Each structure stands twice: as structure tokens, then as C-alpha cells.
Amino acid sequence: MDASTSLLIFQITCCIGLSLWLSISLINNLHAFVSSAGAIGATMSMAPLAQPPAISFPLLGRAMTSPSLHRLALAIIVLIQAAAVLTAWVGCYELVLGAGLEASLPWLNLALSAALGFLLAMLLGGIWFGYWIRQEGLQLTHLLLMVWILLHFVVLNVRWS
Template sequence: MSLALSLIVFKFVLLAGLAAWLSVVAFNNLRAFGNGAFALGQLMRMAPLQQAPAIQTPLLARRVESVFWHRAVLALVLAAELVSAGLLWFAAAAFAGAAAEPAAWANLALAAFMATCLLMLLGGSWFAYYIRQDNVQLLHFVLIGVAVAAMIAVNLRA
């Protein structure tokens, strides 16, 4: 196997792996939409800040109690996940020879993936999730790092 072919295989596996993972995440959010909306609602209600010991902060004025908005935001996140997953699958297929300019498709797909992660990071930060849910914020930063690393990897030339 040549170096060039092994690099193409690596890029395919990376993109297909991210696509598969994000597809499972989107499927889970679709399948258990009510549960996801409830969990997102807890974040938007800023419920973790009310757990003992309660944290009093002026940021609590940002609370959103409306179930309509919880469901609408989850629908937006789900749409972003589905678009990103679809683009990642297409980019993986492009590296398998199904389309021209596979690196360009991969860059677009990874930009969509990063945008999805940034959407969650910014939304969570708006509701101050870093105070009691810092592990979720760390996950979002790690996913952004994965997007950056993947962007570097798919643009490597043999």
C-alpha cells in the first residue's frame, strides 16, 4: 500500500467515524426528543444553579421556562447535527472516490461540525453551564479540538 493510499484510508475512516458518531447522537436526540428537550430545558431553566447549595447570580435572569423554547432549541441542535452528519458522510464518500475535491468537502463538513459544537458551547455559556456543568463545557471544547485536528489531518498531502 502506498503512503498516499494509506492517508486516504485514514481520512475516510476519520470522517466516517465522526459521521457515524454524530449520526448516532442525532438518532438518539430524534428517538428520545422529549427526554432531550427536558434535559435541555433543565439547562435553559438554569436548574443546576438551584441545587444545594444554590448559587445566586444575576445571570439567573436569563432563565427560559417555556417548554416551547426548549423543544425549539433542541430542534435547531438536531437540525445542525443532521446537516453536519450528512456532510461528514458525503465527505467520507468523497475520499472513497465518490466525488471530486474530497478535501474541500471535508473542510465544509468539519466546519459544519465545528459550528454545531460552537452552537452548543455558546448556548451553554449563555445559561452559565460552566458553573455546575463544567464537564459538558469541556466536552464541547474537546469536540471543537477534534474538528480542528481533523481539519489539519484531512488537508495533509502525501
């Protein structure tokens, strides 16, 4: 096996893995929409800061307790996730069965952009609502997922010789 074939196998593995991860994430949010909206609501209402010992700081005025806003926030995330899933699978098709890497890159880059977009939305929303104080694991997860998406971009777009 030559290096270009082994690189293509690695790229295909990345694409399929990314597409599956995006798909499962979307399915989870659709299947457990109410629970996911509740989790978003906990962050947006800044509820973890009220848990003992309660933390009082000036940013608490940003808290949003409306379940309708929590559902709207999740609905926006779900729509972006759906776009990411669709474009990722089109990119996989082009890479594996279609015209190859060059034809798949616009689709895969669009999927990566959508994924980066919904992760940035979660990261920025979290930082707005002070999740670094009591939900630092969630913040680290969002940051790590962003690094993962950026690494996918490098693997797919850098021309390896």
C-alpha cells in the same frame, strides 16, 4: 504500502468515524427528542444552580423556562446535525468510491463546519446560561469535541508530503 496509501487509509477512517459519530448523535437526539430537550431545558432554565447548595448570582435573570424554547433550541441543533450528517456521508462516498480526496474536501469541510457550528451553539448557549458552574463536565465535553472537529480539519486539509 507507501506513505500516501497509509495516509489515505487514516483519512478514510477519520471520515467514516466522524460520519458515524454524527449519525448516532443525530439518531439519539431524534429518538430521545423529549429527553434531549429536557437536558437543554435544564441548562437554559439554569436549574442546576438551584440545587443545594443553591447559587445565586446576577446572571440568573437569563434563565429561560419555556419548554417551547427548549424544543426550538434542540430543533435548531438537530437541523444543523442533519446537514452535517448528510454532507459527511457525501464526503465519505467521494473519498472512498468517488473522485477522491479533492472531490470530497468541500463536502467534508462543510460537514466539519456544521459540526463546529452546532458545538459552538451548545458551548455559547452553555456559557450564556452559566453551565460552567455546575455542569463543567458538559462544558469540557463540548470543548473537547470542538478540538476533535478541528483535528479532523487538519488531518483532511493539510497537505502531507
